[in-house]
Amino acid sequence: MKILVLNGSPKRDASDTMHITRAFLDGMQQAGEQQIKIINIIDKHIGYCKGCFTCMHNAGKCVQDDDMRELLCEVLESDLLVFSFPLYCYGMPAPLKAFMDRTLPLSSMAMEKQGDRYRHTRQADYTHLKYLMICGCGFPNSRNNFEPAQMQFRQMFPNNTTTICVPENPMFNSPEAAEVTVPRLALIKQAGTQYAESGVISEQLHAEIQSPMIPDEVYVDIVNRSVG
Numbered sequence: 001m002k003i004l005v006l007n008g009s010p011k012r013d014a015s016d017t018m019h020i021t022r023a024f025l026d027g028m029q030q031a032g033e034q035q036i037k038i039i040n041i042i043d044k045h046i047g048y049c050k051g052c053f054t055c056m057h058n059a060g061k062c063v064q065d066d067d068m069r070e071l072l073c074e075v076l077e078s079d080l081l082v083f084s085f086p087l088y089c090y091g092m093p094a095p096l097k098a099f100m101d102r103t104l105p106l107s108s109m110a111m112e113k114q115g116d117r118y119r120h121t122r123q124a125d126y127t128h129l130k131y132l133m134i135c136g137c138g139f140p141n142s143r144n145n146f147e148p149a150q151m152q153f154r155q156m157f158p159n160n161t162t163t164i165c166v167p168e169n170p171m172f173n174s175p176e177a178a179e180v181t182v183p184r185l186a187l188i189k190q191a192g193t194q195y196a197e198s199g200v201i202s203e204q205l206h207a208e209i210q211s212p213m214i215p216d217e218v219y220v221d222i223v224n225r226s227v228g
Contacts, residue, residue: 008096027192136169
């Protein structure tokens with residue numbers, strides 16, 4: 001499988017969330033050899049969408065000549081897109097959002113009904129793609145944090161979509177937390193193997209991965225003492 005990882009963290013390889021992503025990819029590799037490419041979006045020149053819709057009338061050609069042209073080609077040549085990012089204001093970091101906005105050339109202005117909603121028709125064939133969102137946040141629980149990002153992701157990619165959202169994310173960059181982070185990364189690796197073999201992650205494993213590693217009040221106390 002050809003996997004394109006879009007790392008939306010400005011921290012690049014030092015991203016807390018990339019610990020989760022690397023564990024998941026290791027699990028996929030355990031199931032079989034994968035072709036993986038990781039792109040740090042912060043290092044790419046991606047201008048903001050101008051909203052001119054030229055690309056939607058002009059066979060997908062954007063008026064801006066920047067790195068998005070090459071990135072869109074890589075997207076279409078991939079089998080799985082992995083969006084790895086930390087939660088920023090209940091959404092994705094600005095550089096990754098700019099990337100998402102600039103996928104507009106893949107669609108035309110024409111619309112069609114799919115189920116109970118309308119979508120723009122495709123200018124490129126990306127029906128083969130699968131989508132995975134891996135997101136971490138610094139809060140101690142998953143509820144009332146990840147929902148906006150998950151909804152946007154599923155609206156963008158309504159088919160073949162999987163999301164993994166992990167709270168207490170900064171702990172993955174703390175060696176002192178290894179007692180709880182190492183077992184959690186093992187679960188995430190197991191999820192990667194499951195996904196590579198079947199295309200899904202079991203509900204039980206999914207719930208375990210997204211649960212807090214330590215009690216909420218303990219985590220909050222540790223954070224507050226570190227910034228006090």
